[in-house]
Amino acid sequence: MTHFDTIQKGAQQMGAVLSDETIQTLVKYLAMLEKWNKAYNLTAIRDVEQMISLHLLDSLTTLPFITGTNIIDVGTGPGLPGMVLAICYPEKQFTLLDSNGKKTRFLTQVKMELGVHNVTVANERVEKHPHQGEYDHVISRAFASLQDMIKWTLPLPKDTGNFLAMKGVYPSEEIAALPKEVDLVSVEPLNVPHVQAERHMVVMTRKG
Numbered sequence: 494m495t496h497f498d499t500i501q502k503g504a505q506q507m508g509a510v511l512s513d514e515t516i517q518t519l520v521k522y523l524a525m526l527e528k529w530n531k532a533y534n535l536t537a538i539r540d541v542e543q544m545i546s547l548h549l550l551d552s553l554t555t556l557p558f559i560t561g562t563n564i565i566d567v568g569t570g571p572g573l574p575g576m577v578l579a580i581c582y583p584e585k586q587f588t589l590l591d592s593n594g595k596k597t598r599f600l601t602q603v604k605m606e607l608g609v610h611n612v613t614v615a616n617e618r619v620e621k622h623p624h625q626g627e628y629d630h631v632i633s634r635a636f637a638s639l640q641d642m643i644k645w646t647l648p649l650p651k652d653t654g655n656f657l658a659m660k661g662v663y664p665s666e667e668i669a670a671l672p673k674e675v676d677l678v679s680v681e682p683l684n685v686p687h688v689q690a691e692r693h694m695v696v697m698t699r700k701g
């Protein structure tokens with residue numbers, strides 16, 4: 494099977510409707526990730542087949558949670574899940590933030606080469622990000638404990654916005670230690686085709 498077919502089949506199994514053009518752009522993004530990874534060590538996963546399941550399809554599980562139009566992915570690394578989401582949702586605006594310059598240089602190159610115009614790349618520490626109260630969603634994957642994520646990003650969502658944290662196994666201890674400034678909305682299991690490992694999305698909102 495080609496990478497195009499694997500992504501198309503995986504997306505269909507997850508109920509995600511992606512155009513051929515979107516899948517083609519995702520294939521190009523993965524090819525760039527594989528190429529840059531050899532020189533810059535952007536992700537521990539080196540095999541493209543594994544990248545499809547563990548990075549790309551895993552990122553696609555978040556599509557239904559993205560109901561707003563202005564999103565920030567904090568600690569995005571090489572664009573996971575933010576670049577994948579931006580390619581799938583060209584009409585929404587994505588800020589992809591990471592303090593690591595190698596990773597943000599890669600993202601800038603992807604933006605230019607693949608024409609992902611709805612992306613703003615931010616090379617800074619999230620605690621210093623100045624755009625407070627502007628985002629519908631503050632999303633992260635493999636970024637920090639829920640406690641640290643909230644501590645560093647608390648001012649970023651709009652009053653109507655939320656925090657979306659992608660986690661592995663049900664994070665009971667982190668949930669028990671949630672800062673008092675947020676409410677837990679839900680913890681939803683995420684299913685990635687052919688991946689056995691547990692995945693969860695933790696949805697939180699800022700209190701009043």
Ligand SMILES: C[S@@+](CC[C@H](N)C(=O)[O-])C[C@H]1O[C@@H](n2cnc3c(N)ncnc32)[C@H](O)[C@@H]1O
Binds near residue numbers: 567572592
């Ligand atoms: C484990 S990686 C996860 C990357 C990506 N989200 C993924 O799922 O593959 C965590 C990323 O967070 C970034 N990071 C850690 N602390 C940060 C901070 N305070 N501000 C911005 N980025 C940070 C690191 O540079 C790293 O790229």
